[in-house]
């Protein structure tokens with residue numbers, strides 16, 4: 001038995017599925033997840049001493065790579081001054097000022113401890129601000145695991161949602177309408193029917209939780225226009241895209257100004273931190289200024305703030321995002337070329353430092369197209385790459401990430417492994 005299999009067996013005795021977040025369990029691809037002992041730069045090492053080039057990056061946060069020395073140092077210095085106070089600190093102001101400067105749509109911001117908390121709080125605020133209950137979300141988008149957001153489409157596209165998890169009251173799911181991503185017609189129809197009851201719309205401006213689905217031209221602009229016309233709060237969930245697709249996040253990239261935004265992942269630099277913010281008039285409804293309650297014992301934790309500040313300072317370096325996008329582009333273009341050499345139906349695309357890999361001839365535009373991809377081919381490819389020392393997300397339905405630590409040599413090594421994996425698939 002390897003150390004990984006021993007650890008996985010032990011973990012399953014005391015942790016549901018052996019993991020603290022479901023996709024880590026490798027259920028989608030099968031097999032035993034490696035237990036990670038350390039990481040540095042673009043690489044991680046597992047309990048059996050095997051090294052991998054990592055394209056998961058802790059599911060997005062590690063834009064500087066693993067154990068970035070500057071981040072580690074500032075976190076150590078913060079830790080030495082005290083782990084938590086539950087009282088205000090100057091670092092929180094510094095991070096809030098930086099966030100409001102980098103994301104001009106956020107005039108005020110509140111720090112929380114996860115992406116889930118950020119989105120949950122943002123939808124409560126949208127409802128509290130408008131005095132309306134109905135929320136629109138899009139099929140295949142993930143916004144964390146709070147009750148109102150664990151909802152899938154009802155039987156008809158314009159019927160209200162059903163819980164997508166046991167334990168979510170149907171009564172609550174009924175307040176969430178689930179529409180197709182990139183479906184401008186359904187969006188217009190939903191607003192025409194019930195625009196005056198819609199509190200808000202929450203969307204991943206680039207969907208990254210159903211593999212990667214890019215927004216169609218006009219989709220986000222139509223959404224903005226309809227929300228404005230009907231007085232609904234537009235929430236961009238930038239937990240994944242924030243400081244990942246570019247320094248101005250997806251809202252800057254596509255030139256759309258949301259009313260509220262949520263952040264997580266990169267903003268915490270690898271430590272637990274999220275944020276939600278937006279127009280002052282809306283944010284002033286948050287307690288203690290206003291009637292919308294929101295709180296957190298560890299919110300604005302000094303270690304998380306230190307990691308976030310260091311990360312957000314470093315990504316502002318000249319050429320940072322150009323280099324990151326270049327790395328992602330070299331990776332996806334190289335993969336497409338390798339697949340083509342072996343006659344495998346495959347496509348890939350990158351938006352800034354995130355990418356999608358598809359066992360389908362063209363990138364998907366919505367959830368149905370994502371679900372139609374060849375999962376069996378992905379799973380074989382995944383295991384061949386893992387064996388060769390390349391750690392991809394263990395599911396065909398996740399986006400992937402590159403970091404500033406991925407060198408041209410890392411990409412070359414990955415593409416050489418991919419060439420072999422595609423040739424195996426062609427047989």
Ligand SMILES: *Cc1c(COP(=O)(O)O)cnc(C)c1O
Nearest residue numbers: 114115116142143144239240264
């Ligand atoms: C990861 C993610 C979340 C949830 O964030 P957690 O920190 O895991 O709670 C919410 N929205 C999007 C778009 C995400 O990618």
